[in-house]
Amino acid sequence: MNTCHLKVFHAVSFLLCALAIPSIARADADTDACALLTAAQVGTAVGVPVAAGTHVTPTFTRTCTWQASGANVKYVTLYLQTAAAYDGGKQMSAEMTAAGAGVKTAEVGDDAYFFVAGKQVGLLVRKGDASFKVAVYATLPVAQKETMELALAKEALAKL
Template identity: 70%
Template sequence: MGKLSATALLLCAAVLPSAAHADTDACSLLAPAQVGAAVGVPVSEGKHVTPSFVKTCTWTASGTSAVKYVTLYLQTAAAYEGGKQMAVRMAAAGAKVTPASVGDDGYYFVAGDQVGLLVKKGDASFKVAVYATLPVAKKEAMELALAQEVVGKL
């Protein structure tokens, strides 16, 4: 992953407030079977980075595959708006922002070969990202399938 890619994706996720539906556990929004169906390989049960922070969930692909892992990060609608403004500014440095038809508003943020789909629905939003050695368009399609599952549960 290029320096711009890593920096851009980390900024979009780390700079923003993370409170979205205080009682929602990100791992409860997608079953491993749903994640596996979207990415085309079996995945592990979702896990939190730390047990006390339930707004991010990671599913790890099993075996050797182009897909390494999938993350879901929950945040507020206000964080979504701030992130979108920042993404548009970063587009001037080589990143790309394209609309996505999901939820009330959505966009793909592409930096190098990395992509994340950010979606707003009502007063909540989330980012879903597939980390894989695949073309951006394929990752976008996988992320859209996952986002449509999540939107139905918010």
């Protein structure tokens, strides 16, 4: 991935997170991201075993990370946010396409899109007044990561 694409992806990811922090709605603040997907579900979607999901810190439970044991798949993250954060991120991501990022509609939830920057991709999904981002960090083709992320989003939506 070239440096420009990586910077765009990280900048948008940071801004999506920043938009979500001040606007926590309904049960999203109480929802544990690790409760939405099991290690078995994540492992099945990415094709390699993963460790149990963990939080960055014990008190911030809206992000969960599963470490993979495969050579190509490094880890998977699920980040919960509000619909307002999703809407702001979608508008901003559309503007970022001029910098080389790509936005592609996904058929899941009430609204969803893949945000692609170089070889990295994240799937952002909105359902009602909640939303989340799922990302597979791997050295795999973008289309393969999109398939994995879509499978994980469908599993997470069943518990949201």
